[in-house]
Amino acid sequence: MNTGIRTQDGRLFRRDGLSHRSSSVQDSRPYQAVVIGASAGGSTALMNILPQLPANFPIPIIVAQHLHPLQDGPAVLYRAQGCALTLKEAEEKEAALPGFVYFAPPNYHLLVEDDHTFSLSVDAKVNFTRPSIDVLFQSAADAYGVTLIGVVLSGANQDGAAGLNIIKQRGGLAIVQDPATSEISYMPRAAIEAASPDYILSPLEIGAKLVHLSNFLADPLPSV
Amino acid sequence: MQAEEIEKIEIDLFLEALYQRYSYDFRHYAKASVRRRVRHILARSGRKRVSELIDLLLHDENFAQTAIYDFSITVTEMFRDPDFYRSVRQNIVPYLKTYPFFKIWIAGCATGEEVYSLAILLQEEELYERAKIYATDFNESALKKAQEGIYPLKEVQQHTVNYQKSGGLHSFSDYYYAQYDSAIMRQSLKTNITFAHHNLATDGVFSEVQIVFCRNVLIYFDRSLQNWVLSTLTDSLSRGGFLCLGAKENLEFSSVFDQFKVVDKTEKIYQKRVK
Ligand SMILES: C[S@@+](CC[C@H](N)C(=O)[O-])C[C@H]1O[C@@H](n2cnc3c(N)ncnc32)[C@H](O)[C@@H]1O
Numbered sequence: 001m002n003t004g005i006r007t008q009d010g011r012l013f014r015r016d017g018l019s020h021r022s023s024s025v026q027d028s029r030p031y032q033a034v035v036i037g038a039s040a041g042g043s044t045a046l047m048n049i050l051p052q053l054p055a056n057f058p059i060p061i062i063v064a065q066h067l068h069p070l071q072d073g074p075a076v077l078y079r080a081q082g083c084a085l086t087l088k089e090a091e092e093k094e095a096a097l098p099g100f101v102y103f104a105p106p107n108y109h110l111l112v113e114d115d116h117t118f119s120l121s122v123d124a125k126v127n128f129t130r131p132s133i134d135v136l137f138q139s140a141a142d143a144y145g146v147t148l149i150g151v152v153l154s155g156a157n158q159d160g161a162a163g164l165n166i167i168k169q170r171g172g173l174a175i176v177q178d179p180a181t182s183e184i185s186y187m188p189r190a191a192i193e194a195a196s197p198d199y200i201l202s203p204l205e206i207g208a209k210l211v212h213l214s215n216f217l218a219d220p221l222p223s224v
Numbered sequence: 225m226q227a228e229e230i231e232k233i234e235i236d237l238f239l240e241a242l243y244q245r246y247s248y249d250f251r252h253y254a255k256a257s258v259r260r261r262v263r264h265i266l267a268r269s270g271r272k273r274v275s276e277l278i279d280l281l282l283h284d285e286n287f288a289q290t291a292i293y294d295f296s297i298t299v300t301e302m303f304r305d306p307d308f309y310r311s312v313r314q315n316i317v318p319y320l321k322t323y324p325f326f327k328i329w330i331a332g333c334a335t336g337e338e339v340y341s342l343a344i345l346l347q348e349e350e351l352y353e354r355a356k357i358y359a360t361d362f363n364e365s366a367l368k369k370a371q372e373g374i375y376p377l378k379e380v381q382q383h384t385v386n387y388q389k390s391g392g393l394h395s396f397s398d399y400y401y402a403q404y405d406s407a408i409m410r411q412s413l414k415t416n417i418t419f420a421h422h423n424l425a426t427d428g429v430f431s432e433v434q435i436v437f438c439r440n441v442l443i444y445f446d447r448s449l450q451n452w453v454l455s456t457l458t459d460s461l462s463r464g465g466f467l468c469l470g471a472k473e474n475l476e477f478s479s480v481f482d483q484f485k486v487v488d489k490t491e492k493i494y495q496k497r498v499k
Pocket of ligand 1: 296297298299300301304331333334335338360362363423424426439440441470
């Protein structure tokens with residue numbers, strides 16, 4: 001059987017023959033979660049990415065977005081935007097499941113535990129912000145290792161750069177919004193510098209890439 | 225075995241050493257946060273591996289004391305979540321007015337801002353004289369600050385905004401006086417408050433009280449420790465007493481939920497059933 005690989009936990013996935021990349025193995029891993037960091041200008045990017053994802057998108061999406069403390073929770077902002085997935089604020093001890101886009105509650109750090117449940121904390125701000133993208137990315141890298149996809153979007157500080165680098169070091173996949181398409185390019189640039197990402201893409205391309213990466217998860221080969 | 229897997233073992237051993245040597249039990253704290261803290265301690269120490277810290281921990285009491293403080297996140301503010309205090313005025317104050325005397329336990333009070341917020345609220349509702357407030361934490365250094373009630377003046381603006389949004393009846397400046405860079409809380413707020421050391425992970429029921437505040441503490445615990453602590457808090461409450469949790473903490477999935485009725489789902493106020 002040379003077109004399918006059985007993973008340790010018995011899940012099957014298909015080699016991604018469609019990838020334009022030489023190292024197609026990277027694109028054919030059974031990814032288990034996507035983490036996204038967004039700051040200033042990130043809302044626009046998210047509104048272009050999230051509606052592209054189908055209702056059966058097979059892995060959870062977890063977002064840390066910087067917001068003004070008095071702004072409404074971010075999930076509220078996208079609810080009306082026609083996203084097929086369910087948008088919600090992550091609750092402590094809740095399990096991260098497919099079909100959902102989880103947002104860090106304003107003013108809390110969001111962390112992922114090894115059993116893929118969420119923790120919240122009111123620890124001091126990191127990179128002048130809470131939630132911090134780095135805190136989410138670091139914990140998610142610990143929890144998901146090579147099966148994590150990290151995405152850094154538009155923003156005006158360097159939060160997320162260190163976290164994305166950790167995701168890469170752990171063998172996960174790193175995607176950064178193309179600075180040319182970012183309302184504020186500082187954060188993508190910092191992430192590109194720190195993490196040498198696998199892909200630098202526009203929001204529309206990021207959406208398409210996520211769908212593409214998830215395709216072989218959605219319809220695994222029959223077992224051998 | 226990968227380095228990350230080994231690190232998990234090292235962290236478990238570190239927590240075990242801390243517990244056996246100093247009786248501080250962080251073994252059932254949520255792991256992702258604990259890992260952050262331990263890595264922070266490691267980075268500061270200049271050592272390479274968490275296992276090297278265990279030697280320090282066992283033999284250097286100053287190092288251990290600092291580590292213990294590192295596990296205590298004391299981030300807090302006056303009238304945190306102003307709507308919560310509105311709800312207290314609305315839902316708990318009428319009940320307290322029927323009591324000639326009552327006790328309140330604030331568990332995990334950190335540096336005291338929450339305690340003074342409640343004291344202010346009780347004064348405004350003319351209930352302070354009937355109250356006895358126990359404010360506890362395991363962090364001695366935070367407790368000391370709480371007892372002093374002296375806060376940086378630059379934080380007062382935020383406190384004032386929160387106070388106003390919380391339904392405060394007067395002016396926040398009535399409750400402190402400024403000296404140099406500090407806001408010193410009025411002595412009259414302190415007379416009925418007792419600050420004390422209490423570790424929720426290892427110590428038991430404190431006293432029978434009518435209200436328990438335990439806010440933004442349980443989020444740091446795993447489910448089993450949450451349940452353990454919640455049963456201690458429940459046992460401390462008199463029937464009909466109120467339990468107040470943090471904005472992102474839920475009773476719903478805990479083992480004590482059926483002993484309570486929900487008073488305010490958003491502000492996490494629960495009342496112990498009378499039967
Ligand atoms: C984030 S602060 C919350 C302060 C305040 N209740 C509030 O909501 O603003 C958490 C506090 O819980 C305390 N804490 C953590 N574990 C504890 C334990 N096992 N026993 C007592 N206090 C604990 C910490 O020392 C810290 O002061």
